[in-house]
Amino acid sequence: MKFEIEQDDNVTVMTLKGSKLDTKIAAELKSQFILLSKAGESGHLILDLGSVNFADSSGLSALLLAHRLYRDADKKLILCNMTDRVNKLLEISQLTSVFTISNDKTSALEHIDATA
Numbered sequence: 001m002k003f004e005i006e007q008d009d010n011v012t013v014m015t016l017k018g019s020k021l022d023t024k025i026a027a028e029l030k031s032q033f034i035l036l037s038k039a040g041e042s043g044h045l046i047l048d049l050g051s052v053n054f055a056d057s058s059g060l061s062a063l064l065l066a067h068r069l070y071r072d073a074d075k076k077l078i079l080c081n082m083t084d085r086v087n088k089l090l091e092i093s094q095l096t097s098v099f100t101i102s103n104d105k106t107s108a109l110e111h112i113d114a115t116a
Contacts, residue, residue, distance in 0.1 A: 003032070010043030011112060012036055013105060021052045021059030021086075029062040037069035045070055046108045050081030050114055067099060076100065076115065078108040 002017045014032070018025065036042045045066065055063075062078070070077040080102040083092070090096045102108035 003029075005036075007042060010116075011109065012042045012044070012048060013046045013048060015050070016046040016069075018078055019051060019053045021049070021055040021062070023058040025070065026058035026062045028058070030065050033062065033066040033069055037066070037073050044076040044078070044112050046078050046080055046102075046105055046112075048081050049079055049086055050084070053083050053085050055086055060093060060095070063099070063110065064095075076112055077104050078111060080104055080108045095098060096110075 002016060004015045006013045006015075008059065014036070016025075021029075033045075036045060046062075047066065052059075078100045081100065087096075090099065090101075095103075102111055104108055112115055
């Protein structure tokens with residue numbers, strides 16, 4: 001899985017470009033989350049999961065690491081464009097109350113602007 005990163009003002013948008021969020025990509029994602037959360041100019045993170053149809057425990061672990069890093073840095077992490085399968089996995093794992101979830105990038109940006 002590859003990903004694209006766009007930075008605009010105080011928001012970074014990371015778009016995952018593969019269908020699986022699993023052990024094959026989790027380590028690379030974790031490294032990227034650490035780098036982004038430490039970079040002063042990267043600000044808040046919107047994570048676009050629109051192409052992801054499968055996630056395993058390694059993928060969830062990467063998302064939870066990102067959540068902790070951004071929370072501890074007093075920055076926002078918003079998941080958006082989640083497929084029904086990934087959303088269902090977060091519900092079953094009781095993680096929907098942990099993450100801020102938006103339908104799309106526009107509503108994620110609006111949420112950041114409203115809480116800034």
